[in-house]
Amino acid sequence: MSQRLDDSELTERIDDLRAAFRGEILRPDDEGYEEVRSVWNGMIDRRPAVITRATGTADVVAAVDFAREAGLELSIHGGGHNAAGNAVTDGGLMLDLSPMDGVFVDPAARTAWVGGGATLGDIDSETQLFDLAAPLGVVSETGVAGLTLNGGYGHLSREFGLAADNVVSAQVVTADGAVRIASEDTNEDLFWAIRGGGGNFGVVTAFQFRLHDIGPEVYGFFPWFHGDDARTVLEGFREWTEDAPRHASAIPFVAHVPELEEFPEAAWGEPAVALLGAYRGDDFSQAPVVYEPILERATPLADLSGPMNFVDLQSMLDEDYPDGMRYYWKSIFVAEASDEVFDIMVEYNESAPSDLSTVDLWHLGGAVADRPQDATAFYHRDKPFMVTFEANWEDPEDDDANIEWAREGFAALESLDIASGRYGNFPGFADDPATMLFGDNYERLVDVKTEYDPENLFRLNQNIAPRGWEEGGDS
Known part of the structure; x- marks a missing residue:
């Protein structure tokens, strides 16, 4: 170097x-x-x-x-x-890259070229002109590049796969300044690596995504229940996942009742459990039937479910995660939605120092798990669930308390035999070894890194060091 x-x-x-x-x-x-x-x-x-x-x-x-x-x-x-x-x-x-936010849709080919600085909202706005969508995340202000390079879970994942699974090709500037096209037929090793290997291999200046028939309306699923009902609602969710259709999603999370007019004032600030998801069937009247194993467990404090534009579903959480707030997020995969997982979620929700924090339980599998673990760099395809501690707060004086809360809850989860791995988009401060993200794919990723970035220029990430590189050295 x-x-x-x-x-x-x-x-x-x-x-x-x-x-x-x-x-x-x-x-x-x-x-x-x-x-x-x-x-x-x-x-x-x-x-x-x-x-x-x-x-x-x-x-x-x-x-x-x-x-x-x-x-x-x-x-x-x-x-x-x-x-x-x-x-x-x-x-x-x-x-x-934020000025490079263009999105160009080819409705006949059902693909879109997307600039490396684009957000999810940029893609949704353009693709929905043709009732098409790329499977991305759940917050519209998220950057497409980071989300996709680390895999990319969202409302559509169980039906259509990860964001990375829907990349057809990409334009990549590698460490030597060369511009390379990566696809199934060109620079195949680089294409394999950027789909889940993070930003280790170059700067992706444009992605070509495969698009799917979505919208303009979906049925948004968003009921809130009192915290006293948390365990029984989570048990209903577990039952629902046993045969949930791929065109219906649900992410339960424990939180605190927001001080909004949609919620009973007497419950403001109290513990709660909510679920956010989407039903994409032809008949929206069937959505409550599909979600019945969850809804029959308790009476919601508020139910914000109903038909809505897909772009509104995608941006529903934006105001909960504003620029400039303080965040510490960390996630781990679990082999089952067990009673122990539920206990940890409820316990740490009640002890959270910030009412803005949540503990989320992502339902995975489906199309993500259909592919072999070595099909792309993204390794943890076989995991059916992921738990995420989201510490969200406003006052810098509360930094230590909130980070400690998330780390303690995470440690409790990590101690369970059913817990393993990491997800690159919820990385804490990127303080875990990259091997925990990439599992048995790690050695192949080291080979690709050594070929395309032997001096580790791209190292501000969940870093995969090239062979022979030593931090602080010239090799």
Whole structure:
């Protein structure tokens, strides 16, 4: 790896870069720097030496070459929603892809090309013009790139697979500055690796997604129950999963009743259990029948379910996760939705220092599990459930209490024999070994990393180190 330039050399080189770079280049004293360096998680406060805002692939090549040759740590900002804050670096180069947010739909081919800086909302807005959708996540302001590179679960996963499973091809700028197309027929090893291997192998400047018939309306499933009914509702959910149709989804989570007019005022702030999902059958009147094993268990405090536009379903949670709030999220897979899992969820919900925090139980399987574990880099396809501790709070003085709460709850889950693995999109502070994400796929990923990024330029992630690389060294 190149030796880092001193400040005067760096300034001179940046002046040279400006001549070839079409997008905006920001230094710490420039107007707009403070806004652009900020990311979704308000806990993250890092100051890059330089920010390059790419307008196209040529800009990305120039920025990658510059970071490599100047010996600068490189971070990639797509949507900026990674809870670990990997989109921004201290003292290095932040490559901001957010201006590259174009979405181009081919309704005849049922595909869409999507820029590396696009959000889920950008895709949904364009694809829904043709009643099509890509299987993505559940918050519309999430960046497509980070979500997809780490797998990508959402409302459509059990029917159509992970976001990564629906990538047909991608344009990737690798560490040497080369532009490569990755697909089943071209650079097949790179294509395998970027579908679940995170941002370890290059900058994806564009994805081509396979689209599916969705919308314009779906039936949104969103009942809330009092915390006293949590265990019985969760038991109903477990029963429902035994033969749940793939075109119906449900994610139960324990929370606290929000202070909103839709909920009884007497219950505001009290523990609750809710489920968020979607039914996509032809007859929406059948949705309550499909969800009956859950709904028959207790009377909801409020039921926000009903027909809605798909884009509204996708953005329903946006206001719950605003920019600048403080987040610490961590997840683990479980082999069953056991009574012990339910007990931990209820116990830690009641002890949460923030009423904004939740513990979520994702129902997986379906189309995700149809593929072999080595079909792509994403390994944990065989797991039927995932539990996520979402610590969400506002006051910096509460950082330690909320992080400790999430870590203690996570440790309780991890102690169960049925718990294993990690999910790259809910990484804590990326403090777990990459082997926990990639399992038996790890050694093949090391081979791909060694071929395409032997100096580990792309290391601000759940890092897969190339063979022979030592942190802090020149090899």
